Amino acid sequence: MVTPRPPATPRPPASGTTLTPLEEELLRLAGSVPDPELPMVSLAELGVMRGLRLLGPGRVEVELTPTYTGCPALESMATDIERVLHDHGVPEVAVRTVLSPPWTTDAISAEGRRKLAESGIAPPAPREAAAGGPVPVALAVRCPHCGSTETELLSRFSSTACKALRRCAACGEPFDHFKEL
Template identity: 65%
Template structure:
């Protein structure tokens, strides 16, 4: 068990409060991408950041923003290290993060089904969901009107982490943060 000092707790809170550069309503804490902070003495710190997607271009901005915030809070030396293991999953998005996504007009990811072991079990569902669908993941609901009847338009949307869908009830297109 690693002990987390009061200073580290404070630094973790600060790093987590940085807004996501692409979805500024969400913080890095909401996204679950700040993995840990390790204080080195009283004024140096190392932050572990994990990317949502391997090629996520926002990682560099996130790192710079974390550095700036921690410098402003008296840290002389801030090192942000990118870690890939364990791989980030949409299950790392907090309940608060999901609520904010929904509010922002983005359908939050559905929970991934638990895996016994082993790394891979992405199963891609059907393109069209309806209420009470036999799909174990449940439907992707429209963030505008709440309807469960929605269809997939494209597996890739404005960013790699989102898919483009359309609501069949209110006809509005919307982004869906797809399960990873």
């Protein structure tokens, strides 16, 4: 339980402020870390990097937002970011968890979605297209193996909380679907 929790009084977010060229470079490095559970996408492509701030010489604060509140990958994301920045000459790295505004699957980049599909995970649909609030059920989910939209839900929860388990009626393959959140 090493990940710092959000303080009771919110601080101004590191995101939103203009980044210096060095900060931009460090943010790019931190964002290139692969997701521990979906290593085909980077943290930047997953949309969980919220900002980076140089606090002083050799001191950096990184803001990270969890996909799910209980996401167990968060700690290893923080460790990986620290290691990458250490390797690039930043001795002091603090990774801070921010909850607000909440992460949504819309934060996954187009490139991230492409890589998910390529690895056999159906990417989430854009949420604005999803009727009926946070649990869209009406949309067809395309099979990442054969492209058919004739797929059925097997279980709302799959190998991780962020994915549902589906099966394709056309090719018969089961597959994970990154749920809209």
